[in-house]
Amino acid sequence: MTDTVLEIKNLEASYGSVQALRGVSLSIQEGTIATILGANGAGKTTILKCISGIVDPRKGSIHYLGRAIGGKRADLIVRMGIAHVPEGRQVFPLLSVRENLWLGAYTRTSRVEALEDLEAVYRYFPILKDREKQEAGKLSGGQQQMLAIGRAMMARPSVLLMDEPSLGLSPKLTEEIFTIIRRINRDWGTTILLVEQNASIALQTASHGYVLESGRIVMEGPCEKLFQDEGVQEFYLGQKEETGVERRRWKKTRKWA
Amino acid sequence: MLNEFLQLILSGIAIGCVYGLVALGFVLIYKATEVVNFAQGELMMFGAFIALTMGGLQFMPFWLSVVLAVLAMALIGGAVERAVIRPVLGQPIFSIVMITIGLGFFARGLASLIPGWGTLTHRLPTPYADQTVAFGELVLSAGHLMIILVTIVLCVLLFAFFRYTRMGVAMQAISQNQLAAHYMGIPVARVNTLIWCISAAVAAIAGILLAPITFVHANMGLIGLKAFPAAVIGGFGSIPGAIVGGLIIGIVEALSGRYLPDGIKDVSAYVVLLAVLIIRPNGLFGEKLTKKV
Ligand SMILES: Nc1ncnc2c1ncn2[C@@H]1O[C@H](COP(=O)(O)OP(=O)(O)OP(=O)(O)O)[C@@H](O)[C@H]1O
Numbered sequence: 001m002t003d004t005v006l007e008i009k010n011l012e013a014s015y016g017s018v019q020a021l022r023g024v025s026l027s028i029q030e031g032t033i034a035t036i037l038g039a040n041g042a043g044k045t046t047i048l049k050c051i052s053g054i055v056d057p058r059k060g061s062i063h064y065l066g067r068a069i070g071g072k073r074a075d076l077i078v079r080m081g082i083a084h085v086p087e088g089r090q091v092f093p094l095l096s097v098r099e100n101l102w103l104g105a106y107t108r109t110s111r112v113e114a115l116e117d118l119e120a121v122y123r124y125f126p127i128l129k130d131r132e133k134q135e136a137g138k139l140s141g142g143q144q145q146m147l148a149i150g151r152a153m154m155a156r157p158s159v160l161l162m163d164e165p166s167l168g169l170s171p172k173l174t175e176e177i178f179t180i181i182r183r184i185n186r187d188w189g190t191t192i193l194l195v196e197q198n199a200s201i202a203l204q205t206a207s208h209g210y211v212l213e214s215g216r217i218v219m220e221g222p223c224e225k226l227f228q229d230e231g232v233q234e235f236y237l238g239q240k241e242e243t244g245v246e247r248r249r250w251k252k253t254r255k256w257a
Numbered sequence: 258m259l260n261e262f263l264q265l266i267l268s269g270i271a272i273g274c275v276y277g278l279v280a281l282g283f284v285l286i287y288k289a290t291e292v293v294n295f296a297q298g299e300l301m302m303f304g305a306f307i308a309l310t311m312g313g314l315q316f317m318p319f320w321l322s323v324v325l326a327v328l329a330m331a332l333i334g335g336a337v338e339r340a341v342i343r344p345v346l347g348q349p350i351f352s353i354v355m356i357t358i359g360l361g362f363f364a365r366g367l368a369s370l371i372p373g374w375g376t377l378t379h380r381l382p383t384p385y386a387d388q389t390v391a392f393g394e395l396v397l398s399a400g401h402l403m404i405i406l407v408t409i410v411l412c413v414l415l416f417a418f419f420r421y422t423r424m425g426v427a428m429q430a431i432s433q434n435q436l437a438a439h440y441m442g443i444p445v446a447r448v449n450t451l452i453w454c455i456s457a458a459v460a461a462i463a464g465i466l467l468a469p470i471t472f473v474h475a476n477m478g479l480i481g482l483k484a485f486p487a488a489v490i491g492g493f494g495s496i497p498g499a500i501v502g503g504l505i506i507g508i509v510e511a512l513s514g515r516y517l518p519d520g521i522k523d524v525s526a527y528v529v530l531l532a533v534l535i536i537r538p539n540g541l542f543g544e545k546l547t548k549k550v
């Protein structure tokens with residue numbers, strides 16, 4: 001039995017009069033990858049922003065390792081061990097790749113350990129080492145996504161929140177990035193909460209999934225189950241013929257695991 | 258002839274440095290918080306008055322009173338941010354700018370009420386007052402020379418701070434992408450307070466440097482009206498741009514005061530501003546990159 005790292009109960013949040021979350025509950029087990037699927041505007045990003053302390057919840061609770069963190073300051077939450085790979089990369093465009101990565105380690109006290117992790121990040125993403133001195137704004141979209149992930153890794157988080165890491169990437173690059181996400185989870189034991197529109201790859205990567213619609217969780221379960229669910233297949237995995245292909249690929253990956 | 262011209266250029270550079278330092282305060286605050294602090298000149302005025310008051314205490318050496326005045330202004334700058342600006346962040350920029358203009362009026366009024374400050378003009382006694390330094394035929398007042406030297410040192414220090422220290426890089430990060438700065442665990446609100454501290458300290462230094470030349474009075478902060486165009490000329494967002502903009506205005510003013518009809522000098526800053534904006538709408542050092550929120 002694994003421990004719960006992140007426990008969200010009846011979370012509600014709104015932007016002015018727009019209610020984005022209407023009572024979301026979820027619980028993430030330590031060392032696992034969980035995913036939240038949902039269409040545009042479902043409220044996925046808002047959940048992550050509530051966890052990170054960017055948006056204050058209106059109601060409900062967020063517990064991290066048993067401590068209530070809902071409404072706490074964003075910098076304190078990072079210090080507690082939750083890092084965020086934001087939607088749309090959000091790199092610091094005029095700073096170098098290396099400076100971006102160092103900012104990821106802003107909350108850390110040991111320079112030596114941070115330096116070790118910098119080397120580790122460079123091993124995961126060798127391209128970042130090659131471009132170390134380049135301005136981050138001049139990287140390609142895929143490279144910026146790698147930088148955003150590497151930057152979050154620099155905090156050595158126990159929980160990594162990832163908001164649509166596949167956004168705007170080619171299928172090949174998406175595969176590459178997700179391979180690395182699995183490796184981070186395996187090598188570092190990092191718990192990962194993954195928000196995705198690319199349901200197929202998210203369900204292949206995660207072990208537990210939630211389906212979010214208009215600010216409510218409408219379905220949850222092991223990803224294997226969700227993958228076979230007719231509703232999920234129809235709405236999130238595209239047409240039925242394609243699903244067959246996806247399912248075959250899914251089985252193949254399962255065999256490797 | 259040539260000598261006089263060089264002389265004018267040099268004193269223009271010295272005054273331009275002061276414009277540049279005040280402009281730098283505008284730019285620092287704007288870059289981090291998108292607030293244009295129109296009370297920047299009044300922060301400068303307060304710095305000069307505090308140095309005056311402390312210098313008036315007989316037991317205190319001049320240099321110590323300068324250091325204390327600069328530190329005091331850093332605290333005041335931070336306190337203003339914390340008490341007045343932070344509560345209204347998120348309001349439309351226009352309202353916040355109006356608040357800073359109001360702050361400026363308030364500060365001028367306050368200064369004229371404080372005993373010993375008042376509406377009179379004061380002389381800040383400096384150890385280098387009335388001294389001159391000769392370079393061959395050129396004679397430069399020590400006050401002007403001091404301005405130029407201190408500005409150079411300050412620029413080097415600020416450059417090193419923003420480039421090489423963790424806090425400096427974090428400030429750059431905030432100015433480039435505030436949301437992402439939150440995700441890095443940077444305490445954005447506190448760092449912004451610190452930026453106000455730095456801006457106010459720089460303004461205080463500018464005020465103390467300017468004091469031997471224009472004297473200290475409650476309206477000396479109106480120099481902000483020259484520093485603001487300097488910041489815009491530099492691209493409003495560029496630190497070197499602020500200094501260069503200040504130098505351009507200082508030199509143009511000095512020359513037009515001597516060679517052009519009366520009255521031109523006072524508008525020359527705005528003439529230069531218009532000319533620069535027509536040729537380069539983003540200012541001399543303007544970044545084309547638009548800022549993400
Ligand atoms: N800053 C904001 N101001 C006002 N409304 C917002 C804001 N951000 C999000 N919303 C609204 O909140 C709802 C949820 O948005 P959210 O960004 O969480 O969706 P999402 O699931 O991440 O969508 P996407 O897949 O497009 O990223 C939407 O209706 C959106 O319009």
Ligand SMILES: [Mg+2]
Nearest residue numbers: 044045046087
């Ligand atoms: Mg989103």
